[in-house]
Amino acid sequence: MQATVTDHRSDVAVLRLTGELDADTAPTLRAKLTELLERPVPRIVVDLTDLKFCDSIGLSAFIVSKEVITARGGWMSFAGANPFLVRLMETVGLSRYFAIFPEVEDAIAAGQL
Template identity: 35%
Template sequence: MQQSGMRVHIEVRRPVGVGVVTIGGELDYDGVALLEEAVGSLRDQDVHRLLLDLSDLTFMDSSGVNAFLRAQRGTRSKGGWVRLANPQPSVLRVIELVGLGQAIPLYATVGDALAA
């Protein structure tokens, strides 16, 4: 499944038991609804283990950070988890500044996150 907003695009894949959500472009207030729709569609399919692939994400503001935290709360309430993988340097800087990596596990690659 692929969705595109003005500056963000979302792709969802489902390798065995995990929803991989690839986020590309710029994730800000205007794009968060697309991400939340993708996460919600996975939850509707009883997928509660989410890997957010940030390899194509070039910008993220506090709206994106909050969307990640909401996704984590929703999956944890169902016994699942969220993992972040492969952030670009500009996005990694935001993650480090707000301490998001302490709240949601962060991995260098998608493969590492799936293997954990």
């Protein structure tokens, strides 16, 4: 898995994930999230457009980050998930804690409200 960060506006980071997120690649995700969580108010859109697979180890990195994000008054949302990932997030209950949007721009716009 590859993880790249781009800033859309000065206060929103887009974390784009490509490939497969599993036990072998989760440390890469955790490292990127750690960097983003150092921001005073983390606002993160996770772009899942090119993520083909995710297991429970990968999902746990998002769950752990949620506490820090909430404590700092920020948010994290997902965008561009394929049908498999949407079902997975709904099945494990992540859709109750994180918003899932069709496009990155939708997620950024919703964060401005």
